[in-house]
Structure formats: C-alpha cells, structure tokens
Amino acid sequence: MGTIKAIVFDAFGTLFKFTRGSSARTIMKHITDLGIEVDEKAFLEEWKPFYTNHTVEVDTFMTEREIFSARNQMLYERYNVDRDARADADELLSEASKRVSFPDVPIALEEIRKHYKVFIGSNTDDDVLGCVMKKNHVSVDKIYTSENLKCYKPDTRFYKKILEDNDLLPEEFLFVGDTGKDDVIGPKSVGMKTAFVDRDGTGADYGQNYTISSLEELLTLK
CATH class of the missing domain: 1.10.150 (DNA polymerase; domain 1)
Structure with missing residues (x-):
C-alpha cells in the first residue's frame, strides 16, 4: 500500500457486528x-x-x-x-457492549499490526467501545472515539484531531470503514486514503481508494 503507515478502523459494522435499527x-x-x-x-x-x-x-x-x-x-x-x-x-x-467481532477480525488485525500502526476511529462512548474490545480480545495502538475527541464523524475535526495526534502525513493514513460519509468522504476531505468495507458486495462507490470484502485483503493491497 505504498506509503501507508497507519490504518484507522471504524468499529461498528467494520470490526464488530451490529444490527441497524x-x-x-x-x-x-x-x-x-x-x-x-x-x-x-x-x-x-x-x-x-x-x-x-x-x-x-x-x-x-x-x-x-x-x-x-x-x-x-x-x-x-x-x-x-x-x-x-x-x-x-x-x-x-x-x-x-455485547457486540462480537466479524470472523476475519482477530487474525487479520494481528497480522496487520505487524506492518502498520493500528488505530480505531469510532462514533461511540469510551466505555462501550472498551467493553466490546475487551470482550473480543481486540487490541490496537490508539483509540479515538467521539467522546474523547468531543466530535462525531463525519465532522472534519474528528479526522484532523487524529492527524494532529500523530507525526504522519495525511496520505500515510488509511481509513477503513463500512459507511460512505463517515469512513470515506470524511477522511478523504483531510487527505487520508480510504478503504470501503463492502462485506455484502453492494458495489457502492463513494470515491474510496480501495474496496474490500474482508480485512485480510488489506494485506494484499498495492
């Protein structure tokens, strides 16, 4: 993936299952x-x-x-x-707080962390995400939530605060998620690269750099 040094994952719908509505x-x-x-x-x-x-x-x-x-x-x-x-x-x-991870997440994250800094960027309260991560034995390098950043995706402040907290260029980030506005359009507006997680094969195009159906594909992107 070229110059990518850090991958920011959305949490719910990307790493952990949830039922809309x-x-x-x-x-x-x-x-x-x-x-x-x-x-x-x-x-x-x-x-x-x-x-x-x-x-x-x-x-x-x-x-x-x-x-x-x-x-x-x-x-x-x-x-x-x-x-x-x-x-x-x-x-x-x-x-x-009881949500479970998608089957591909544990092994894929373990391997991805060998090559990149791995963060989570999620619209959620700290305690909820903390419980879900503990339940699913998921660890990352840094956690960014709407609660600790005091703003919600797709507000550009959310992504800018992540940039400000790391000594990396915007194009050295890959934001990975399952929604268009929050995980593609928002991070692209500050210069991040994006990967849309299309587990259902919708073929949706939000202008993302990559489209993947599982996290394992991140290890093969060029």
Whole structure:
C-alpha cells in the first residue's frame, strides 16, 4: 500500500457486528408493550435524524448516552409513557457492549499490526467501545472515539484531531470503514486514503481508494 503507515478502523459494522435499527426497536417495544399503537415506519424514520441532528455541525457536544437519553425522553413524553429515559439509554448501551467481532477480525488485525500502526476511529462512548474490545480480545495502538475527541464523524475535526495526534502525513493514513460519509468522504476531505468495507458486495462507490470484502485483503493491497 505504498506509503501507508497507519490504518484507522471504524468499529461498528467494520470490526464488530451490529444490527441497524435494533436500538429503535427496543425503545419502540417498551412503548408497544403498554398497549400503545406505534407506526413502526414513522418511528424508525424519526429515530436516526434525531441522532444526526445532535452530532453533525453542532456547537454543544453530547455523548451517545446523553443523546439516547434525550431521544428516549422525547418519545416517552409524546406517547405518555412513564419510564426512566436515562436507564433505558443505559440498557441500549449495555446491549451495544455485547457486540462480537466479524470472523476475519482477530487474525487479520494481528497480522496487520505487524506492518502498520493500528488505530480505531469510532462514533461511540469510551466505555462501550472498551467493553466490546475487551470482550473480543481486540487490541490496537490508539483509540479515538467521539467522546474523547468531543466530535462525531463525519465532522472534519474528528479526522484532523487524529492527524494532529500523530507525526504522519495525511496520505500515510488509511481509513477503513463500512459507511460512505463517515469512513470515506470524511477522511478523504483531510487527505487520508480510504478503504470501503463492502462485506455484502453492494458495489457502492463513494470515491474510496480501495474496496474490500474482508480485512485480510488489506494485506494484499498495492
């Protein structure tokens, strides 16, 4: 991979499995279990924008725990539900802490670390990522989260802070992830090289330098 010296991995969807929409469905079930009717499609469509509105181009930083709590509270008030919004946010993050790695991750990371500095760059709270890494016996050289950087991908500050923390040129980084905006467009905007992890073979093109279906392919890129 030429001048690449450090590889930054997104965490969830790249190193660790997760089911999109699972958190929204958990909260929706808390509401419907009380016999309250909910339009599932509308509920799910509203869930993600609330997160985006509190993470993209915002002046005041909030952790994921704080965002989940605020979102739960908003929904419980709307449906007149008497539940502890913060406790339910903790429940969501506790479930997130149980995520497992993709089968190719342990062996591939071990080999990759022999050749490159390996970092994680993830939109998540520190304790959640720490639990997942410990559970899956994953180690890297440095960990960058939205919580410790006080901003979220694809905010350019996220990637710039990684650059500032390392004595490397932007083109000496390879950012690896499974989403277009966060893991390709964002890091490319600061000069990093990118690899899109396309495990499902979608053929999506976000302008990435490489497309891979497993992490093992990183060891053969030219």
